[in-house]
Amino acid sequence: MIDRSPRGAGAYVLAFGPGLMLAVFFLVPFGIMLLVSVAEAVKGGAYNLAFDGSHYARFFTPFFGRVLGFSLFIALLTACICITVGFPFTYALTRLGHRAQVVWLVFILAVLSLSEVIIGFSWSILLSRTAGISNLLVWLGLMREPVAWFPGLAALLCGLTYLGLPYTVLILYPPLSRLDPELPEAARMLGASPLRSFFTVVVPAMRPAIVATVIMLFVFTLGAYLLPQVLGRPQHWTLSVLITDQAIFQSNLPFAAAMAIFLMGVSLALVLVTSRLNRRAMGSP
Amino acid sequence: MNRTITNLGMGLVFSFLIAPLIVVGGVSLNAQKRLLFPPEGLSLRWYGELLTDLAWLVPVKNSLIIASCSALLALLIALPLAYFLWRYRVFYAKALFTLGVAPFVLPPVITALGFLIFWVTLGFYGHMSAVVISHGIFFVTLPLVTLSLGFESMGDDIVEAARSMGADERMVFRSVVLPLVRPYMISGYAFAFVLSLNEYIIAYMVAGFTVETLPIKIFNSLRYGYTPVMASVAVMFALLAAVVFALVARFGDLPKLLGKV
Structure with a gap:
């Protein structure tokens, strides 16, 4: 048996270096952001450390409520469209031969890696x-x-779906390709039509993965920043646009930080709920 | 599912995903400085402009430097971490892995603002090195995930065999482990490289006004009107990504790299 407990300084250095890097450059920025979110804004983009909850109080204005409501709405709608299209697509993809799968995956990855800027430009x-x-x-x-179909809500939805669909396929690919092929086949043998075996066997078996994907897509779409500006009208601007606007153009770092902390809270809560749901689903037979 | 319906559905998804690229590809071939589709007169002059006009060449250079350095940084952080998590069983393994994946799971605008405030506080706001480090941290997730898959696919027996022949820890790593995970290292690097090349919000928040990357340059140009050069950038990016991932698929098992067992 291999010795599984780290022994000597050498072993710990392995984990210490990367851990330190991540802590310094990822956790520390979050700590500072948390501090800044309650700091006093000073003209010109600076801030004074203080304890000032007024930035959080600004969440309770009708304007902020409208932006938040729209952000959540568009993110949920996009997540639902992506899963409705992406799930059957990925299922069909995993049933293809190896070569065809590779070609599709290269294509999906190429689309996935396209910058939001390029997607916005292309759709416009x-x-x-x-x-x-x-x-x-x-x-x-x-x-x-000929007519112009952008800017507008439909254009924004097209762009966001384009952004989210490859992501959906890649999240669903591992669980769907691990799905026992005998499962739908057994249903077929018992006389179910292909469509019926898909809905009564494949979809229920994948329910945890579907829920997890919808939530990940939801969080992912909440972060979309460029598409609402390129493809939408000002009333379609999301919380992410607002955060960037406050940070860069209004030079109000504390308010931007408070919004980011809030958005992170929403995202983290959703991610936690997902992992809880998944654990429960895996715990039961 | 029925064969015909399946093919039809997959065809529709393909059309949806390819349509913008076809239009952009067509627009990039216009002979005049106008965005028409189908293009009027065919010419490759806008591709030439991308590679000769300094206004575009500098962002190309910036993007390539940032992407190659930050992907390397991400790999250098991920490799020892993934090795440690595979080699040793420690109670905080899950916490370490989560820390490595976290930057990628949150909406990027949050991470971007965190970096912005961090670099402003340290006084490195606007430096290219700040963008490189930020991207390196943000994209650690990709090599970490591919390397973890790579280590998991490697059985313990092979390490045991090497040790029973007298190899010490370092030799096992160099002569057994490293060659076996090399495809996973390459694909992790490739993922991080391509995504860094396309990343906008972090680069913009950390150094948007001093270090112009290609996505920033495109977005800035969108405000002053569209030119076919932008379309040619989009085409080059899509092609580059396709080539990189096709190479990954050529030298490794892509379905396996993406989590198929």
């Missing part, structure tokens, strides 16, 4: 009047003249 062209798909519809005789 695709939905534009001069170069967009409405031209294609005119050419086909389905429309009279």
